[in-house]
Amino acid sequence: MCGCTGETPAPPSPSPSTTTTTPPAPATGLTGIPATGGIGVTALLPTGPTLFDADRGPTATPPGYPGGLGVxxxxxxxxxxxxxxxxxxxDPFEMFAYTGxxxxxxxxxxxxxxxPGADQESAWLIRQDAPDSCRLQRVSLSGEELGHGQSASCRTEVRAETSHGLLIRINSGSPESTDALIDPETGRTVRQYPRILGATGDWLLLDGFTDLRLLNLRDGSTKPLTRPASGGGPPTVVPSRDGRVFAVDFADPxxxxxxxxRDIWLLSPDTQAWEHAPGMPFITDHLKQGGGIDWSEAGDLVLADGVLAAWHPGEPRWRLGKATLPDGEWNGIAVLP
Structure with missing residues (x-):
């Protein structure tokens, strides 16, 4: 009766964890506005390496380093x-600590x-001791070995440390690779899944290939997520410094x-809500080289893509730096004070 005599009801609002199924067409280039007075971001680039002010350009080239590939x-x-x-x-890489x-x-x-170690004062390495012998080793940034380390395959990749364990990729680079959260002191496996996209706090973000899931490490429960409407491939996941948000970059090379x-979204594990970064998706020339993502101490997401750009979650647009980033075969940035 109500359906016959009343107005057609409005469709229900989508839940925070769902999105449309058709990705929008990408724009050409990252859009935003130059920030009045600059964006106040300084990042270390591996090329050189170079301290790079988003608005003034290179400010220092620390001496004594070889040309870098990543940071x-x-x-x-x-x-x-x-x-x-x-x-x-x-051959394995040479690792250098930058301290100023x-x-x-x-x-x-x-x-x-x-x-990085969870204490943000040390690092975990898959260190090569002999041609066919490697170990998992924690070191201070002064180069001191912390603990005795654990024997490990040279094909193991370290990925992140949380209070629940160390995230690694087993048989990295092969079709048989799998991901695991381990106790780094004993090598005991805490959790293992075909693909763990990221880890922060009490949460693991799992790739189910057709959907995404959040695993709560406190109680072992999982929550299904609808994958955002993005045309990108397997995402790169970068947790915020406070561990409350994942930046999820569905990049397509x-x-x-x-x-x-590239198409960047934010995911809050606590609420399972997605937030689409402004100006996304967009066409870029800097995905394979000359790019990177990091978080600032102020809680801004910082993107290197032709220039350095900063965006605080909730803002309507990116704030663009004035200086053009250098070209070259480098990738990754480290936002420093």
């Missing part, structure tokens, strides 16, 4: 990755992968041929 922030410091002199692409523009580099030795696209 990873560790608290208010960083670790740089480079090929050792004379080494090939099938005027300080000489501190070698952390040769290793296949590195991630071959969008409709030689072009590249």
């Amino acid at each position: 990873l922030r560790v608290g208010e410091q960083a670790v740089l990755t480079a090929y050792p002199a004379g080494a090939g692409h099938n 523009a005027s300080n000489p580099p501190r070698s952390l030795g040769r290793a296949w992968s590195v991630v 071959s969008y409709r041929g030689p072009r590249q696209s």
Whole structure:
């Protein structure tokens, strides 16, 4: 009776964890506005390496470092990755701790992968001891080994440390790779899944290939998520510094041929709500080189894509730096004080 005599009811509002199924067409280039007085972001770039002010350009080139390939922030410091002199692409990297523009580099030795320690004052390495022998080792940024380490395959990749354990990828680079959260002191497996996209606080973000799931490490429960309407591939996940939000970049390195696209969303594990970053998706030339994502101490998401851009969740648009980033085969940024 009501359906016959009343007006047609409005469709229900989508829940915070659902989105439309058709991705929007990407724009060309990142859009935003130049911030009055600048955006106030300084990042360490692996090329050089170079301290780069978003509005003034390069401000310092710390001496004594080889040309870098990547950089990873560790608290208010960083670790740089480079090929050792004379080494090939099938050899482990040389790791250097960066502790200031005027300080000489501190070698952390040769290793296949590195991630920050949960204390943000140390790092975990898959360190090579012999041609076919590697170990999982925690080190301070002064180069001191902390603990005895654990024997590990050289094909293991360290990815993140949380209060619940160390996230690793087993058989990294092969079709048989799988992800696990382990106790780094004993090597005991806490959780294992085919693909763990990210870890922060009490949460793991799991890739179910057709959908996403959140695993609560406190009680073992899982919550299904609808994958956002994005045309990108397997996402890159970067937790915020306070661990409350995942930045999820559905990047596509071959969008409709030689072009590249990126599409950044935020996910709150506590509410399972998605927030689409403004200006997304967009076509870019900097996905494979000359790009990166990090979070600032003020809670801004900082994106390197031609320029440095900052966005605070909830703002209507990106704030764009004035200085053009250098070209080159580098990737990754570390936002520093």
